[in-house]
Amino acid sequence: MARTRKTGQHRNAHKQPQSQVVAVYMPRVELCAPKLAKMNSKNLNPSSFKNAFMQTLRGQGNGLLTAHLYHEPAHDTGAKDTHDLGVDAAAKSRSNRLLYGGLAWEAFVQEGGSYDILDSDMNAIEKAMKAGLIDKLPQTMNIIEYGPGGKSGVRKPAHLLQAIRQHPSGRTINSYTAVDILNRFATESALEIHEEFNLRAFAVVGDFTSKNKLALPRNTGSVPVATSFGGGFANAPDYSPIQGRNGKSNAAVHFSQMNRQHGLGSYLLMTYHCERDPAKLMEEYRRTENLEAFILSGFVRAIGEGVIIDKGYDPFSHWEIDPTYDDKIHAVIEYAVCKDDHSVATREETFHFKQGARIPMTLSHKWNKADYKEILGKAGYEIMNDASNENETSPHGIILAKAVRKPSCP
DSSP states (O other), rough: OOOOOOOHHHHHEEEEEESOOOOOOEEEEEEEOOOSOOOOOOOOOOOOOHHHHHHTTTOOOBEEEEGSSSSOOOGGTTSSSSSGOOOHHHHHHGGOOOSSSHHHHHHHTTTOSSSSSHHHHHHHHHHHHHHHTGSSSSSSEEEEESSOGGGTTTTTHHHHHHHHHHHHHEEEEEEEEEEEHHHHHHHHHHHHHHHHHOOOEEEEEEOTSSSOOOOOOOOSSSSEEEOOOOOOOGGGBBBBBEEEHHHHHHHHHHHHHHHHHHHHOOOOEEEEEEEOOOOHHHHHHHOOOHHHHHHHHHHHHHHHHTSSOOOTHHHHHHEEEEEETTTTTTTEEEEEOOOOOOOOEESSOOEEEEOOOOOEEEEEEEHHHHHHHHHHTTTTTEEEOOOOSSSSSEEEEEEEEOOOOSSOOO
């Protein structure tokens, strides 16, 4: 009987591959179409940041800049590195301050900050798991985390993933996807989860509040579980000063987008903060240099991108932050308060500010479970967990919801 000679190709057919693609990096682009307001006709191609900044200076809304503060100099239009920001040397060296968005936010969180987000969310997650949270999750799932925050926030999803894997029900996690508006936060989070759990992990750069769908990887045979730790959806902007949608309405629109993104039957797991005692809130949001650097980095970015014409403009000489609790909308507003009379010249118009003038830079709503039930109901979600962990001793809770119908919001 003739014997067939094996070729080199046949001999290697069943060998393990010696290489593997573990990451793919895509070019950065403008993440979403700008939300247009009353723009100058000369402004033919405004960035979404520029629109938000100009609208904020014009008093056309509260909290419009929050998503745009999570940026870093090398990634912004017209700013290649910290030397290109246009801020003078004295401002850069003042108190060794971190001048810019993502870096300043990380420093604020790592210092323990006045608002201890990490430990509070971890406690809420732990209490919910003791109350049977994991039993309510689907048997096979893929986790999509919105706003993971990079290395400073990865403890939260890691704690949840570890508990799911160790649960006696044998639930399976097919993949983890980190979605963040900041490239570094998304890639750091995905890498950390991959390394710790040897799990297929994806990093997606995108604005999850945009009406456009995110470019998420396909995962068949598993149920999407979207997670949001740290209260990102509580930063929904408020356009009511110009008779637009308020914070609750905008949050409902954002959750509706999540529903459409993942489909009926998908899950949402989120933490929230509903403290409404002004004294406690002002203690939690007390000023630190890193927090002020983060809040005022909207001005720094505006200089770097040429929105503010004067490259020598020093926002830290002219502004300081002041948190205020607005009981009517149950929100903490971080104001930039003007220190002296001066003007800010942009390419469209010049703004004249008097000492004491207040500009609402960020907005953090303190909605409770009843508020979220209303908001999520409009977005087509039904809350599934009875115990929210919200009580007299802790204003931090957790909600598990399921998309059970199509949203009523546009």
